[in-house]
Each structure stands twice: as C-alpha cells, then as structure tokens.
Amino acid sequence: MRPGAFRPPRNKKSGGSSAFHATDVTASPIVGRFHEGLSRPISGAAGVNGSDAAGTTGSAGSAGAGAAGTAGDAGTIGRAGTAGGAGSGGSAGTAGTGAAGAAGGAGPGGTPGTAGAGAAGTAGGAGRGGNTGTAGVGAAGAAGGAGRGGSTGTAGTGAAGTLGGAGRGGATGTAGTGGAGGGSSCGVLPVNPNATPQARNLLCYLYSQYGNHVLSGQQETSWVSNPDVDTNYIFTNTGKYPVVRGGDYLYPSGTTTRAQAWWNAGGIPMLCYHMGAPPNADSYDNSMLSATGGIDAVLTPGSASYTSFIQKLDYAAGELQKLQAANVAVLWRPLHESGGTWFWWSKETGAQYVRLWNFMYDYFTNTKKLNNLVWLHPYDGTPLAAFYPGKALVDVGGADTYATNTPFTSMFNSTRTIVGNAIPIALHENGQMPDPAAMFSTSTRAPWVLFNTWATYEMPATSPGNTVAYLQSVYANPYVVTRDEVPSLK
Numbered sequence: 328m329r330p331g332a333f334r335p336p337r338n339k340k341s342g343g344s345s346a347f348h349a350t351d352v353t354a355s356p357i358v359g360r361f362h363e364g365l366s367r368p369i370s371g372a373a374g375v376n377g378s379d380a381a382g383t384t385g386s387a388g389s390a391g392a393g394a395a396g397t398a399g400d401a402g403t404i405g406r407a408g409t410a411g412g413a414g415s416g417g418s419a420g421t422a423g424t425g426a427a428g429a430a431g432g433a434g435p436g437g438t439p440g441t442a443g444a445g446a447a448g449t450a451g452g453a454g455r456g457g458n459t460g461t462a463g464v465g466a467a468g469a470a471g472g473a474g475r476g477g478s479t480g481t482a483g484t485g486a487a488g489t490l491g492g493a494g495r496g497g498a499t500g501t502a503g504t505g506g507a508g509g510g511s512s513c514g515v516l517p518v519n520p521n522a523t524p525q526a527r528n529l530l531c532y533l534y535s536q537y538g539n540h541v542l543s544g545q546q547e548t549s550w551v552s553n554p555d556v557d558t559n560y561i562f563t564n565t566g567k568y569p570v571v572r573g574g575d576y577l578y579p580s581g582t583t584t585r586a587q588a589w590w591n592a593g594g595i596p597m598l599c600y601h602m603g604a605p606p607n608a609d610s611y612d613n614s615m616l617s618a619t620g621g622i623d624a625v626l627t628p629g630s631a632s633y634t635s636f637i638q639k640l641d642y643a644a645g646e647l648q649k650l651q652a653a654n655v656a657v658l659w660r661p662l663h664e665s666g667g668t669w670f671w672w673s674k675e676t677g678a679q680y681v682r683l684w685n686f687m688y689d690y691f692t693n694t695k696k697l698n699n700l701v702w703l704h705p706y707d708g709t710p711l712a713a714f715y716p717g718k719a720l721v722d723v724g725g726a727d728t729y730a731t732n733t734p735f736t737s738m739f740n741s742t743r744t745i746v747g748n749a750i751p752i753a754l755h756e757n758g759q760m761p762d763p764a765a766m767f768s769t770s771t772r773a774p775w776v777l778f779n780t781w782a783t784y785e786m787p788a789t790s791p792g793n794t795v796a797y798l799q800s801v802y803a804n805p806y807v808v809t810r811d812e813v814p815s816l817k
Contacts, residue, residue, distance in 0.1 A: 518688075518722050521698045525656035528816040529595065530701050530722055537751040537776040541766060542808045543801070544571030544597065544779035546756070547585065549578035554585060557782055564795050565802040567809035570595055571658070573756075573779050576643050577601035577609055583646045590655040594810045597658035597703070597755070597779060600643050604671035606635035618671050622679040626686055640687065644695040651699040654817060660755050661687060663705035664727060665714040677713025684716040705755045710742045718750065723776070727756035729784075731792050734761040739773035751776040758784045759792040763804040 513531035522530075536542060545561060547554040562568050572589045574582045574596060586596035603613030605625050618625050624632040650657055662672045665680055672683050684704075691697045704721040706714070708728040715721070724746035726738050735754065742752050754761060754775040761778055765771045784790040785798060801807055 518702055518718075518720055519692050519698055519700070521692075521696075522701075523651065523654070523656065523699045525654055525816060526699050526701055529656040529658070532814070532816055533701070533723060533751050533776050536808065538774050539767075540806055540808050541761070541763060541775055542571055542595070542777035543567075543569040543810075544573065544777050545569040545785060546573035546575075546779055546782045548782040549575050549582060554581065557785060561785055561798065561802065565799050565809075567802045567811065568592075568594065570808055570810050570813055571597050571777050571779055573597045573599070573782075575599050575601055576646060577611065577614070579642075579646070583649050586657065587650055587653050587655050590650075590653075592810065593813050593815070595658060595813070595816075596650075596655065597660060598647075599660050599663050599705075600639075601670075602639050602643075602672075605632040605639065609639065614671060615669050616671055617674055622672075622675050622683060626682060637690075640690055640695075644691055644697060647691075647697050647700065648695065651697060654699075656699050656701065656816065658703050658723070658753075659700040660703040660705040660725065663755065664707040665705065666709060666711040667707040673707075673714070677711060677715075680714050681716050685720065688716075688720050703753060703755060704746070705753075706742060708738055710738070710745055712745045715745050718747065721746070721750070723751050723753055725753040725755040727754065729756075729758035729781070731759045733759060734766040734771060734773040734775070736771050736773040739775065754778040756781050758790045760785075760797070760801050763801060763806040767806055 513534055515530060515534050517527060517530050519526070533542075545557050547557055558568055558572060572586070572594055574586050576582055576598060577600060582598070586598060589596050601609070601611055601614040603609040604616040604618040606619055607613040607616060618636075619632050620627075620630060624630045625636045627633050647657060647659070662670075662680065662684060664670060665673050666677075667673050673680055688702065691700065701722045702720065703723040703725050704716060706724075706726040708726060708730070710726055724742055726735075726742045728735055728738055735757075739752060746752065752775060754777065757778050757780055760780055761773070761775060766773050766775065780790075780793070785793055787794050802809060
C-alpha cells in the first residue's frame with residue numbers, strides 16, 4: 328500500500344525511457360494469446376484439421392510434422408458437443424466433419440470410408456487416420472494431446488498448442504517429429520515443484536500474455552463496508568471487470584471469501600499483507616515500525632519477535648490454505664515494495680530482506696504445504712539488485728509507482744535488468760493507469776504483464792489522470808485483457 332492519500336505521505340520514483348530489445352522474451356513471447364473466443368489478435372492459434380482420404384489399402388505415409396498440440400480427430404457424421412468427441416466414419420460412405428468441442432476427444436476413422444475432419448477442441452485428444460485411409464491433420468488446441476498417424480496411412484501433423492503434447496508418427500509410417508512442451512505446463516516450471524494444476528495454469532497464462540497484452544487489475548478498498556466499490560465503479564463506467572483483484576490480509580474480514588469468489592467468476596486474486604512489525608499487532612501504522620531486535624531477532628527462535636512472526640505467518644497461511652482447499656490459485660506478493668525504507672521488512676539491508684523472503688517461502692511451501700501460490704516479488708519504484716531473492720524463489724517480478732509518466736519505461740527496464748528477460752514483470756501497484764498504446768510502442772516499450780491500480784485511484788478524485796474518459800479508453804484498448812476474456816484456469 329502506498330503511504331499517500333489515506334496514509335502518511337511518501338515519494339515514489341519512476342521515469343525515463345529506453346528501447347526494448349528485439350531478442351527479449353517480451354518481444355517474442357513463449358506462446359501467443361492464451362484465449363478462448365476472442366476477436367483480438369491471437370498468436371499460436373489452432374492449425375487446420377486434416378481430412379482422411381479413403382483408400383482401399385492405404386499405403387504407408389510419410390512422417391508427420393508431429394509438433395505438439397491438440398489433434399483434431401476423425402469425426403462422425405454428427406457434430407461434437409461440449410465435450411466434442413468424434414465418432415467413427417461411415418461404413419461405406421464419406422464421414423462427416425466433427426465440429427470443435429470444448430474438450431474434443433479422438434475418434435477412429437471409417438473402415439473403408441473416408442475419415443471425417445475433426446476440428447480442434449480446447450483440450451482435444453489425438454487425431455487418428457482411418458484404418459485404410461490417410462491420417463487426418465491435427466489442429467492445435469490450448470492443451471492438445473499428441474497427434475498420431477493412422478494404422479497404415481500417413482502420420483497426422485499436430486500443430487503446436489499452448490500446452491501441447493508430443494506428436495508421434497503413424498504405426499506403419501515414418502515417425503513424426505517430437506512436439507514441444509507437454510504435461511500440465513507450458514514448459515515453464517514454477518518455483519514450487521509441487522505447485523497445483525491451477526497455479527501452473529495461472530503461471531502459464533501470465534507467460535502467454537507477457538509481451539503482447541496486459542492484464543487489468545484493481546486493488547479493493549478493504550477497509551470500507553463495501554470492498555466491491557472499486558470494481559463496481561470500473562464496471563459501471565466501462566462495462567468490464569478487471570482481471571486481477573488485489574486484497575490485503577491486514578484486513579482479515581472477508582478477504583479470503585472475496586478472493587475465492589473472484590476466482591470463481593473467472594478472475595485472478597492477488598494478495599499482499601501489511602504485517603505489523605513483530606511483536607506488534609497488525610496495523611498499517613505498525614507495519615512502518617521497526618521489528619523489536621531487528622530482522623535478526625525476527626528470525627531467531629525463542630525471541631518474542633520470532634514468536635510473533637510465526638503467529639502472523641500461521642494466520643496468513645491458514646487463509647491461503649482455505650483457498651488451496653477450494654482449488655484457487657493466488658498471485659502472492661508478500662513483503663512488498665522491497666528496497667523502500669518505510670515498511671519494517673525492508674528497513675535493513677538487501678541481505679536481511681532476502682533472509683525474510685527465503686524463510687517465508689520455506690515455511691509456506693515446506694511446512695504449511697501451500698502449493699497454490701505464484702510467487703510475485705514486488706519491488707518499489709527504484710529496484711535494487713541486493714533485494715532480489717533470485718529466480719529460484721520468484722515466479723514473477725514486479726515494481727510499483729504512483730508517478731504519472733506512463734508507461735514507466737525506465738522502471739520497467741531497471742526491473743528487467745535485475746530479474747532477467749525471461750520472467751514476466753508486473754506493475755503490482757500504480758496510481759495512474761499505464762497507457763496501453765505507449766506500453767507496446769517501440770520507443771517507450773514497457774510491456775508489464777499486469778497493472779494493479781490502488782484502491783480508489785481509479786477515480787479522478789484520487790488520481791486526476793484517471794478520468795472517466797481515460798479509464799474507458801484503457802479498458803477498451805485491444806492490448807488490455809478484462810475478466811470476461813480470461814480462459815478457465817481451473
């Protein structure tokens with residue numbers, strides 16, 4: 328939380344600009360738009376479904392291109408439903424075309440007839456050719472299985488999907504080339520090897536958007552009677568909800584319940600914790616004190632500060648465990664605004680801050696068995712390398728500012744210099760919303776993976792630059808993702 332309009336004032340820094348290198352992952356993201364049913368430009372879309380030409384004895388085919396992806400299967404005469412499984416071909420006639428289903432499964436080709444062409448499903452199974460015909464060409468799905476060739480026909484060509492499995496050649500044809508990725512991830516490993524499927528999906532989705540789109544976000548006003556006031560304001564003025572909803576465990580009443588409801592509605596919860604300096608009680612003012620005995624005492628078993636710190640971690644872990652039990656993934660941004668000198672966890676050296684981060688990660692992951700977290704490391708507006716815990720314990724980088732020189736290119740580049748080119752970088756708090764067009768402009772490129780406007784700053788009364796007209800232009804921009812456009816991460 329920014330000390331400012333509602334809290335003691337403090338300056339935050341940002342500014343400058345620099346070019347964005349063409350070799351960065353943000354210029355060439357791992358995958359394209361991880362989307363369902365969008366009219367906006369999407370890269371990594373499904374390939375064309377092949378059809379299986381009928382043959383009397385179907386000669387052995389050549390090698391399939393076999394890249395990973397959902398293979399469209401030979402269809403029946405009918406169309407696939409929501410689960411979209413293809414049926415078998417006609418006994419003597421031409422098989423029908425199988426339409427795409429949400430999770431279209433594979434169907435074998437017709438015995439002597441021509442196999443139908445199966446369209447790609449979101450998680451469609453392998454496409455197979457007819458028993459005596461030519462194998463169908465598999466189209467890409469978001470999490471497609473392997474494309475396989477027919478029994479005696481030509482191997483199917485599996486187009487790459489976001490989470491595509493390996494393609495394989497036909498039974499009697501030449502083996503196809505292995506596809507990329509596979510399993511439940513996009514090839515990016517979370518820092519927690521036991522991460523839940525939902526956490527893996529969330530991380531992959533962030534990677535898919537990084538460099539080509541930005542997720543909209545809004546911090547809730549947790550300390551008022553109606554914490555929905557911010558997201559409702561945005562919806563009233565734009566007809567859209569943000570993807571990310573920020574919450575704070577400084578305010579225990581309803582924070583977990585609202586985070587779960589937001590996830591169930593298709594959004595992404597992002598949580599922080601303005602923890603009071605141990606052994607003091609939790610309050611915003613107490614978060615700006617120094618811990619009794621310093622961080623050394625906080626990490627020394629037997630001290631009053633250590634006992635208090637563990638109690639606070641247990642409280643937050645208990646709330647996050649409720650979300651894990653409900654299969655909710657969380658963007659977790661603890662010990663935020665690192666490098667600043669206002670919160671107790673960042674008042675000492677970078678090495679001491681990193682000790683705290685490492686302790687929390689180990690306690691949450693190994694002691695509390697929290698596997699539903701995507702760990703976001705949150706710098707302040709002047710990122711310092713000494714405060715970075717390292718890629719082994721960070722899934723997503725981040726920085727924040729309440730400046731107005733959007734899109735904060737200099738701060739983005741400073742963060743990227745520390746965390747590297749491959750990791751997504753979030754604008755985890757902001758006052759004025761970044762200009763989407765400037766974010767993706769060659770001269771001012773700063774492709775934050777998300778922004779998170781602080782509570783009430785979406786309103787011009789708090790942040791004059793966020794006029795209603797500007798808010799509407801941001802949420803209507805084709806680079807900006809809103810909650811209704813997020814695919815299921817469950």
